[in-house]
Amino acid sequence: MRVVPALPGEFTPPARLLLGPGPSDVHPRVLRAMSVPLVGHLDPAFVTMMEEVKALLRFVFATGNDLTFPISGTGSAGMEACLVNLVEPGDEVVVGVNGVFGTRMADVIERTGACPVRVEAPWGRVIRPEQIEAALRNCRHPKLVALVHAETSTGAWQPLADAARLAHDHGALFLADCVTSLGGVPVEIDAWGIDAAYSGTQKCLSCPPGLAPATFGPRAFEVAKSRRTRVQSWYFDVGLLARYWGEERVYHHTAPISMNYALREALRLVAEEGLEARFARHRRNHTALAAGLVALGLELAAEEGHRLPMLNAVAVPDGVDEARVRTRLLGEHGIEIGGGLGPMKGRVWRIGLMGESSRGTHVLAVLAALEQALRAEGRRVVPGEALAAAQAVYAAV
Amino acid sequence: MRVVPALPGEFTPPARLLLGPGPSDVHPRVLRAMSVPLVGHLDPAFVTMMEEVKALLRFVFATGNDLTFPISGTGSAGMEACLVNLVEPGDEVVVGVNGVFGTRMADVIERTGACPVRVEAPWGRVIRPEQIEAALRNCRHPKLVALVHAETSTGAWQPLADAARLAHDHGALFLADCVTSLGGVPVEIDAWGIDAAYSGTQKCLSCPPGLAPATFGPRAFEVAKSRRTRVQSWYFDVGLLARYWGEERVYHHTAPISMNYALREALRLVAEEGLEARFARHRRNHTALAAGLVALGLELAAEEGHRLPMLNAVAVPDGVDEARVRTRLLGEHGIEIGGGLGPMKGRVWRIGLMGESSRGTHVLAVLAALEQALRAEGRRVVPGEALAAAQAVYAAV
Numbered sequence A, B: 001m002r003v004v005p006a007l008p009g010e011f012t013p014p015a016r017l018l019l020g021p022g023p024s025d026v027h028p029r030v031l032r033a034m035s036v037p038l039v040g041h042l043d044p045a046f047v048t049m050m051e052e053v054k055a056l057l058r059f060v061f062a063t064g065n066d067l068t069f070p071i072s073g074t075g076s077a078g079m080e081a082c083l084v085n086l087v088e089p090g091d092e093v094v095v096g097v098n099g100v101f102g103t104r105m106a107d108v109i110e111r112t113g114a115c116p117v118r119v120e121a122p123w124g125r126v127i128r129p130e131q132i133e134a135a136l137r138n139c140r141h142p143k144l145v146a147l148v149h150a151e152t153s154t155g156a157w158q159p160l161a162d163a164a165r166l167a168h169d170h171g172a173l174f175l176a177d178c179v180t181s182l183g184g185v186p187v188e189i190d191a192w193g194i195d196a197a198y199s200g201t202q203k204c205l206s207c208p209p210g211l212a213p214a215t216f217g218p219r220a221f222e223v224a225k226s227r228r229t230r231v232q233s234w235y236f237d238v239g240l241l242a243r244y245w246g247e248e249r250v251y252h253h254t255a256p257i258s259m260n261y262a263l264r265e266a267l268r269l270v271a272e273e274g275l276e277a278r279f280a281r282h283r284r285n286h287t288a289l290a291a292g293l294v295a296l297g298l299e300l301a302a303e304e305g306h307r308l309p310m311l312n313a314v315a316v317p318d319g320v321d322e323a324r325v326r327t328r329l330l331g332e333h334g335i336e337i338g339g340g341l342g343p344m345k346g347r348v349w350r351i352g353l354m355g356e357s358s359r360g361t362h363v364l365a366v367l368a369a370l371e372q373a374l375r376a377e378g379r380r381v382v383p384g385e386a387l388a389a390a391q392a393v394y395a396a397v
Helices: A028-034 A044-061 A075-086 A100-111 A129-138 A161-169 A218-225 A238-245 A257-273 A275-295 A322-333 A360-376 A385-396 B028-034 B044-061 B075-086 B100-111 B129-138 B161-169 B218-225 B238-245 B257-273 B275-295 B322-333 B360-376 B385-396
Strands: A067-071 A092-097 A115-120 A142-148 A173-177 A196-198 A212-216 A311-315 A348-352 B067-071 B092-097 B115-120 B142-148 B173-177 B196-198 B212-216 B311-315 B348-352
Touching: A028 A257, A028 B028, A044 A067, A044 A212, A044 A257, A067 A075, A067 A238, A067 A257, A075 A100, A075 A142, A075 A173, A075 A196, A075 A212, A075 A218, A075 A238, A092 A100, A092 A129, A100 A115, A100 A142, A115 A129, A129 A142, A129 A161, A142 A161, A161 A173, A173 A218, A212 A218, A218 A238, A257 A275, A257 B257, A275 A311, A275 A360, A275 A385, A322 A348, A322 A360, A360 A385, B028 B257, B044 B067, B044 B212, B044 B257, B067 B075, B067 B238, B067 B257, B075 B100, B075 B142, B075 B173, B075 B196, B075 B212, B075 B218, B075 B238, B092 B100, B092 B129, B100 B115, B100 B142, B100 B173, B115 B129, B129 B142, B129 B161, B142 B161, B161 B173, B173 B218, B212 B218, B218 B238, B257 B275, B275 B311, B275 B360, B275 B385, B322 B348, B322 B360, B360 B385
Parallel strands: A092 A115, A092 A142, A142 A173, A173 A196, B092 B115, B092 B142, B142 B173, B173 B196
Antiparallel strands: A067 A212, A196 A212, A311 A348, B067 B212, B196 B212, B311 B348
16 A cells, blocks of 8 residues: 655745754855765765865864764764764763753763763853863773863853863873864864864854764774774774775765765865854854844853854843744744753754854844844834944954 | 865766666756755754655655654664664574675674574575574564665565564564665565665665665554663664654754755655656666676576666676776776675676666666676677667567
8 A cells, every 4th residue: 555645846945044053054066066966985086085075174173183084974973973982881981061962972971881970060151171170080990081162052162172181181082072163163183182073064164964074083093993892883883984984995884975075065165265264254243243132132141251153042031932033033034043952942042153154144134133023022122223233343343 | 283285176076877786876856956055954844844755755665654754874874773773782683694784784783782693595695484484483582583675785685575474473573674675676664564674865766875764663663662771872763863753843963954855856756757667667677787798698696586676796707807897887988887795796796777877778888888898808799789688678668
């Protein structure tokens, strides 16, 4: 009994400005790269392309690590790939938990049979080096310290260098979640002593979701190779992946060809802009947005001094319906912003200014739309004040 | 020390005819679908699209299973997703091993801590129901029977219905690997009593690699929900995935938006052609190819009566350099065919006629190229005989 479904027509998505927690807007050149015919995953032309992608990823990660390549899944697959290779049952893993993604890391660590040692901070605040140090001192043989560089659920910007140093002082590896930070703020794998890191394509790299760029330093790869137990995941086994992405080119799984085309083009755009210019653009648009939000009487939820430029968690004022404002922005303006997750559900909006989405025009558009929506919610807002505040930032540059 | 890489130019792949084990050629409509701007993974427009993809997948899988959706990884991710959810440490799993992908299943089963009970057949032959029954009788509480429907490494076409019935008679679930079969030969999830199955997008669905369509029947989902232990993978935890792909729409990971656009369009093309017409096309082109291969003095490696139409493993004649022939086809004609894997390395070519790649013109092209290459290898081949044999098949239809 084969039920033939009512055949839907061609998919024509509504026009959107993607100012949520990702995906971000994708450059037309990246979209076009995906519309190019496929070659095989062992084709010499694809093998050349793999090397180019690896070189470009080393550039954005600021690393010389050979083993720098995209995992064939989204950012969370990158998280799982790093953790299942680096830890084994019984290992002590110090993990920072101050948002959804630190919580998720602890969950993944538990599922490997390792023991997460949670170092907590209130959501929106960052983890202090003293906390990491205290946790390490309480461990017998800490295997790994894992922190989220850019906590997408709160907008908190976690410093990493001190924590990496502490991890090494205690004989542990250091793993960083760079899903939202890579391409938007400096990520210095080698300079900060990060042994392994993963990211996602759909944030500040402005490539569609589907790949998780990852990097493994020599110490991390050595740990992965000298495990007592097999890696619990075949799909994410870095020893096997390294044979395909390394010189041997041994078939493991069929690489997502078109997504790799897209990533290559997105990374070319990053390199053409230059990292410093790109970081400055992200900072500038964040400053303008923040000025406009203040003028609207709104507050950023993340700790002052540790606010990410690409992810702005905004506290929802009392008496304002969080979801209704988002629905209005999407319905009336085609602007997507995100809601809160976990304990922040209903309490914050998350405005993303990532990669291609980080543009002055977008900042003005979302401020104008928010001003209108807040007025509809009964808030008293001085017309034009938010736009003027943002424009003043741009004028001052 | 940030090394700016020499910036590569725009990627322009060489023209290829993809007649290997996948990826297959992708229809221009599918390529175009990926070049469309993105919407968010919780956008109402995307949620509607998810439902359409699920309905189209139920159609090709011939199932009424609610839980039918694409896993965010390639076919091997689908394999791992099914196995890690359905089996637990200590479970007995009867698994057919007669090629690379059955071997891979056994490997994944071991990594879950379950006990694979291997039922073997020589590569190229299929597993007999009596073998399954004997293995089940030797188990105390068999949890699952797992077979590969279309063994991409050998071209063997495994019957499934009897094995599924035997599994149920012994209180076990039945899992099928339909990576290469789906969309090319009948796959009857409900009629054959298959409890769970997975596929890949890059074979007979002719969509780029990157997603693994999967389906879980009520019994399988019940087993996954009533486990004693947690699913070892967070990324593949079907309980969490079902909350995003089901009615709740709870964020799990960011769905690969563009790949889902592509899959939807590829499935629309399948539905427009009709499954019976598509299966007949695959059979016809296989018959023509086989006739041409015989005329070239070549033999198919898979067991007679169990030869897949979309994957033709061809024995390499003595004195012929397997790799040199493939290199010649790729270099001189832009035709990709596959080599052998594992014990078949160097001993077979694998000619795929999958989805968009299954065309009469392609059959003639690969036969002409092979004829030329074999002559260059010193084989005596009657000019034009292979093409005539293939053309006779088309003329007789």
